[in-house]
Amino acid sequence: MNVLLLEPNYHNKYPPLGLMKISTFHKSRGDAVSFFKGTSTEYQKRFGNKRWNRIYISTLFTYQYNKSIEAINLAKKHTRNEKIYVGGVAATLLSDNYLKDVEINTIRGLLNAEGKIGLKGDSKIDKMIPDYSILDEIDYKYPTNNAYIGYTTRGCVNKCPFCAVPILEPKYCHYFNLKKYVKEIKRKYGEKKDLLLLDNNVLASERFEDIIKDIKDLGFERDAKTSNGKRKRYVDFNQGLDARKLNEKKAKLLSEIAIRPARIAFDHIELEAQYRNKVELMAKYGVLHLSNYLLYNFNDKPKDLYKRIKINIQLNEDFETKIFSFPMKFIPLNAKDRSFVGKYWTRKQLRAIQTILHATHGVVGPKREFNERAFGETVEEFETLLWMPEEYIMYREEHERSDARKWREQFENLSKQDKKILKEIIKNNEINISILKQKANSKVKKILKHYGILQKRAQTKIEDFSL
Numbered sequence: 113m114n115v116l117l118l119e120p121n122y123h124n125k126y127p128p129l130g131l132m133k134i135s136t137f138h139k140s141r142g143d144a145v146s147f148f149k150g151t152s153t154e155y156q157k158r159f160g161n162k163r164w165n166r167i168y169i170s171t172l173f174t175y176q177y178n179k180s181i182e183a184i185n186l187a188k189k190h191t192r193n194e195k196i197y198v199g200g201v202a203a204t205l206l207s208d209n210y211l212k213d214v215e216i217n218t219i220r221g222l223l224n225a226e227g228k229i230g231l232k233g234d235s236k237i238d239k240m241i242p243d244y245s246i247l248d249e250i251d252y253k254y255p256t257n258n259a260y261i262g263y264t265t266r267g268c269v270n271k272c273p274f275c276a277v278p279i280l281e282p283k284y285c286h287y288f289n290l291k292k293y294v295k296e297i298k299r300k301y302g303e304k305k306d307l308l309l310l311d312n313n314v315l316a317s318e319r320f321e322d323i324i325k326d327i328k329d330l331g332f333e334r335d336a337k338t339s340n341g342k343r344k345r346y347v348d349f350n351q352g353l354d355a356r357k358l359n360e361k362k363a364k365l366l367s368e369i370a371i372r373p374a375r376i377a378f379d380h381i382e383l384e385a386q387y388r389n390k391v392e393l394m395a396k397y398g399v400l401h402l403s404n405y406l407l408y409n410f411n412d413k414p415k416d417l418y419k420r421i422k423i424n425i426q427l428n429e430d431f432e433t434k435i436f437s438f439p440m441k442f443i444p445l446n447a448k449d450r451s452f453v454g455k456y457w458t459r460k461q462l463r464a465i466q467t468i469l470h471a472t473h474g475v476v477g478p479k480r481e482f483n484e485r486a487f488g489e490t491v492e493e494f495e496t497l498l499w500m501p502e503e504y505i506m507y508r509e510e511h512e513r514s515d516a517r518k519w520r521e522q523f524e525n526l527s528k529q530d531k532k533i534l535k536e537i538i539k540n541n542e543i544n545i546s547i548l549k550q551k552a553n554s555k556v557k558k559i560l561k562h563y564g565i566l567q568k569r570a571q572t573k574i575e576d577f578s579l
């Protein structure tokens with residue numbers, strides 16, 4: 113059987129674990145497996161008009177829906193519809209859309225039940241060793257390419273409203289034999305430097321102690337190095353650690369492995385006390401490299417994001433931690449693009465955050481001075497910054513002493529009512545002419561002149577740093 117594994121042509125950090133396991137499964141049956149990620153021209157060059165017995169397509173974020181549709185349309189040219197198997201996160205969450213738009217019945221959830229791809233033994237795919245060799249078939253280089261990638265648990269015990277895990281992996285599994293899994297990868301594909309664990313909530317496991325022991329036994333104890341002694345190894349639970357479940361005992365256990373960074377979630381400002389407490393706990397056990405995603409554009413207000421950034425800066429100073437955080441824009445689970453605007457946000461403010469993050473490369477690092485420059489020294493400064501013309505945010509140095517200063521003066525001099533009108537006019541990140549005509553007085557019209565043609569220069573530069 114000729115099998116093609118196809119990853120949509122989007123940028124992603126981690127190799128497609130599901131496809132790598134499907135490769136192992138098919139190769140164990142004696143099938144010929146190829147892996148492809150790229151443009152249709154590149155596909156044509158490599159495979160021409162070759163026909164496939166099966167094509168598997170992975171999907172990831174729902175907002176990359178269009179990229180996955182491109183991959184499906186490519187697959188349709190080279191096999192029959194019923195031989196196309198589309199799985200992964202977006203395929204699970206948007207299965208109705210795939211059926212309606214491209215007439216594909218997607219595979220929902222994990223490949224851990226009989227019959228999902230209609231072949232004998234397919235229920236074991238999820239627990240199989242990923243085939244790392246397929247990664248050599250493509251030019252694309254995944255930023256994370258020297259790690260054992262796996263799980264020690266599955267699912268999550270919580271049901272947070274913004275999270276897809278309860279749908280994707282509804283059953284919590286407390287333990288998976290990581291030792292056997294990693295040893296087998298090492299035997300087949302050689303030693304990997306790091307250990308990347310995709311657990312959704314490892315701290316909920318009743319067998320957390322066993323998991324830590326397994327990790328240590330595999331050579332990932334604190335300060336561990338690769339077997340040639342040359343490189344430091346790191347363990348990363350990249351989906352984060354549930355602060356609610358972190359206690360003294362678990363913090364101590366975590367400190368016994370080469371964890372870096374420890375990702376402690378700080379999803380909303382109400383968690384401040386708990387979050388501070390848990391960062392302090394990790395610091396007590398010498399785990400100083402910390403990280404988190406700062407979810408925004410959900411039920412939060414812009415100032416809540418700023419406060420969380422400031423809290424991280426302060427914690428770094430208090431406990432000598434190095435917290436790197438990544439503001440992450442909330443997008444509804446079934447959104448097919450990134451255009452969602454939360455109820456306390458506007459498109460203009462979201463755009464401003466993207467512009468700031470462009471300068472910081474998407475990261476909020478531990479340096480106070482740098483962050484205060486990027487996000488403002490006070491919450492008021494931050495809130496004002498979000499209404500500043502994009503050009504001035506983007507090219508701060510260039511405009512600071514001239515146009516941006518004038519803008520700031522004019523903005524500060526607007527009455528409360530005028531500010532409200534200005535915000536109404538620009539909130540969708542474009543000038544609302546009808547509100548302008550109806551409501552703007554001379555002061556508002558004057559400041560609006562800053563939001564002009566110059567915008568274009570900034571707009572073409574900004575990438576979306578939402579993760």
Ligand code: SF4
Nearest residue numbers: 268270271272275312
């Ligand atoms: S704790 Fe984390 S993984 Fe579990 S449901 Fe909440 S966000 Fe998702």
